[in-house]
Amino acid sequence: MQLWEIIKRTFEFNPNLDQEGFVLKETPDEKAELNQHPTDNQSAGEDKSTGRRSGIKKPVRAAERQKQHRAGKEEEKGADSGKGGRLRKQIRSVRRHQDDQGKQQAADKAQLQKKDNNEEKESDKSRKRFKKPLRVAEIQNQQDREQVSPYLENNKKRLEEIYGLPQNKDFIIREFTIAVAPPVRAFVLFMEGLSDKTAINTYVLQPMMLFSNFHEDVEGYLLDHIQKRVLIGNQVTVHDRFEQIVAGVNYGSTAVFIEGCDKALLVETKGWEHRSVDRPVNEQVIRGAQEAFGETLRTNTALVRKLLRTSELTTEMLKIGNTTHLDVAIMYIRTVANKQLVQEVKRRIESLKVDGVIDSGILEQLIEERPWNIAPQVTATERPDRVAYALLRGKVAIFLDSNPYVLVVPSTMFDQLHTQEDYYLRPLYGSFLRLVRTLAFYISFLLPGFYLAIVLFHKEMIPTELLLAISGARERVPFPSFVEVIIMEISFELIREAGLRVPGAMGNTIGIVGALILGQAAVQANIVSPILVIIVAVTGLASFAVPNYSLQFGLRITRFAYIALGTILGFVGIVFGLFIQMHMMASLKSFGVPYLSPMAPTTGTTGDVLFRKPVFDWERRPDFLNTQKDQLQENIAQGWVRESNKKGDKHH
Template identity: 70%
Template sequence: MVKLIAVMIMNWWKKIVKTFQYSPNMDREGFVLKETPEEKEKIQEQKSDKEPKDNSEQESIRDHDEKKESGYRSRLRKTGRVSRQERSEQEGQRGKTKVSQGEKNADNKEETDSNGKQEHGDRRPLKKPLRVYEAQEHQNPDRVSPYLEVNKKRIFEIYGLPENKDFIIREFTIAINPPVRAFALFMEGLSDKAAINQYVLQPMMLFSNFHEEVDGYLLDYIEKRVLITNQINQHDKFEKIVGGVNYGSTAIFIEGCDRALVVETKGWEHRGVDTPTNEPVIRGSQEGFGETLRTNTALVRKHVRSSQLTTEMFKIGDVGQNDVAIMYLRDVANEKLVEEVKRRIKSIKTAAVIDSGILEQFIEDHPWNIAPQVMATERPDRVAYMILRGKVAIFLDGNPYVLVVPTTMFDQLHSQEDYYLRPLYGTMLRLIRAFAFYMAFLTPGVYLAIVLFHKEMIPTELLLAISGNRERVPFPSFVEVVIMEVSFELIREAGLRVPGILGSTIGIVGALILGQAAVQANLVSPILVIIVAVTALAGFAIPSYSLQFSLRIVRFVYILLGTLLGFVGIVFGLFVQMHMMASLKSFGVPYLSPMAPATKTTGDVVFRVPVFSWEKRPDYLNTREEEFQPNVARGWVKEETKKPGNQKKKSQ
């Protein structure tokens, strides 16, 4: 505790000392700095507003102002080089000024003691500029120094140069009169070398002397009249500069400037826009997200060309500094939903987030619940449709999957192709998917419950066939089902990990060969092979990969319940599962909405209603704008009813 108080006192004392200290800029190499005529007029006006002073005091202040404004301001004017003799005269003059100023301070000290205030002006006495070795001791390591060598040393410390071979330092001279030294810092592999040579180095080394006179600050002159790239930022903190360089930008440090220029030169290799791998559709857009953040946001903007579509950027990870973007419609999305998404993202404290699956686990409400609470998709058209309905999309740089929140159970069961087909076709697909959803986790458990407890439910001929096939099987039904389920999971996982086209071949051939061999070896019954195969096919019919995983796990729970309690166990499991789903929420939205709790529905939940009936947005989202389209979306129908011919027919 004592050490903590001592550290706090020392930090407080350093801040006070730094506040009352004046840190002038250092001597430039080969040129002097002058003030512009506008600044001279401004200084004269400020002097005229002050109270009249003695002639000796006014002359001292004027000499003091001239020394400060001519020698230490960071404005650059066209001047010639300073000779060695002139430099020695200037240093001698500075020494005299310092002596006279010291005597004046001694006189003013007595006056301050007597009156309590200092009456000699607002400017503090000048200090002699620090040398490079002195500046290294007094320089704040988090901020850019006007000394080029100090900045270079700091860059070496941050990146561990020269051992670290990923970062390149290119020293050069800016072609102005007089020349100024500088260096550029960029990362090998993430930066575009052609862009650096053409848009950064070439303008500064060759084209920067086109103007005979440099007007204004040197850093502003370089930014506005020399560099020709589209994005340039000035930063005085190494944290910002390092973040830009690590993302492919180029940092430019200039002698005599206490800020650095960060120039946009990103140019890494990336995968282009390709077809979706895990969400293919027959009718619909064939574009899928890639690994580049800006490309992914542009794909969504191609579908939603609205000025209300907003993209906000964040940084996640103390080490990784990963870029995260959220996208929503300002005039549609609920304010509280947007604020909750931003709050959860900003509150993440970790070294790095390298995949959207990790980000999903950080922001979901109940990580231990088996149901997926965030939708992950690689289709830009699906993300665009969800944003139009009032949801929020989350993009992570370097990942082709976009997260959409909030989500419900019905969103996980729907496919984007449902909306592109006619209503009857889409309804049929949804009913098949709902049937497959229950078969994916109930079929093995129901089979065991019937065989072990409720044989009277099976027709006599089928019961005799099942019993005859199981006469030579040495294992009980429970062990038989577990062996087949585990074997099929092994085949599925092996098919995913085998590289190339061999994966699907091994999955199909392995299932056929192992199933036939197991039947012939009397390890399992033929009816069980059929049940396991149908269960696996039903699982593959689920569009959401995360929901497939949850059903695969729940399936083993129902196998155990069916073995122990029969249909009573199955019903008990359904009751617990429905209770868990009903109490689950995704970013404040009930997981079974709009069924439980029952809210207003657009009719597009289980059945697919026609597109001209999508009049309202989902009620459970509480969007700002409830209307999705007018009540009469098909305007041509209304126009035809107004035609004279149609009115005559109606009257007849």
């Protein structure tokens, strides 16, 4: 029975002899038989010419090799014991091989399981780098609203909230399809009126809708492909925040949003209407450049760079106004201007917390130290040549977008009285003009008060004949001298303001006719005396001779104060007023520079205060500016003079 069970188990078991790694030890008789009759497998798997096997078998482990060796020895010993013994030995060998094979499979399975676990861990680490795409319904709750979304509909919805679309008709959203394979949806956003529609059609829509399929393959990401190989604009930037995109669109650029891209492209398409470069209106000169600043910031900076063609000229851009977001440009010569001055200008502008600054006059009041002082502390000019010369001397210019006036800091009282024409004329001519303006400066605020002080308190200072003439002219005037002066000054201010506000040539007509007719009628009606009409007219002309408009206003207000002081205290009041005024100006500073420099305090002068030196003596920059380079030009700027001197020395 035991033999029958063994035979039965043998016939029930069907081993896979083709399994890799299975080796069955042959007996000597079987080896001889195999040598006489080779099997098909042996002939197919072995090359007779080379003796090499065509296939590569899995190497047998050392433990298997020892077991097979022991099994082979037992088979050789029992080869003569009969057919049944050999069968039993074969069965035991097969069982041992099965056990070894099972162990090997378990070991291989454990190794594969360990490898799979390691791969899963690595895949989990790699998955952590990439976020799972959000659904459209979840994007608003899980993503920053100020971040550009990869979903086109969410970007469009966010822009509609920002600009109040579709009620707001200034902003246009144009949807289209980019001609790539496969097609991709996109849309552009621009402001009508500030953007150039021709540039949008030519440089933005046409390349993406028609020419983007010229390249069969998209290189890299779609956004980079559109930026580098499709759009042909000269300025294309990538932004991922709505704050940056909105700022660009509000300034005339066009924003491009693409489906599947979490960033947007901002294309330069500015094209608003603007005034061309025109002649100066309030700073006219006979000899000099006839160009004036306009309302375009880049045009204004280009006018200055046209005069100062150096790489050292630096322009820094700042933003001002929480609502307006206007650009402010700070221009200076990098190797000349005082670094502390530049930092102070930037600090004051960056520290402003206002909703908007519309005009440079508002910016001037926000950055000057004492806005309640009667004297202006910043020079405002519309002439590019004046700004260029100020930069050469070491000052800083402030440009405000959409404004034709440029601010120059620091500013002194003498800068307010100078014009650019003083430098273009010969030194004697320029010095004479400055003397005339200085005289007009004092006449414009002192003459009416001086007249009242003499008439009311110091009649002995007037010659007898003139005193009799004044008394005879005032004999039929019913008003005191103070009331008479006030009436004429107020009338003159009304005529001046009316002439400015009435448009066109009518304003000049009102100014001339009003002064002549009202003055003549007032004299004939015995309301004012003829001598007072002359004094008021001369005072008004003197105020017009002051070149700075802000300084004119200060002198007009100061004039009424001196009229009151002259009426109350005479010359004592006028002297007291001068003392107070000089004290206020001496204590005033403009960005750290004393207002009366270089006279008070006394510093090294360049000969450019009251009188003007010849141009070949402009050797130094102003000492009170503390510039990085003190020398403006060579000691002997005229090279031909130096050569002539050398030739003269040789002859001697």
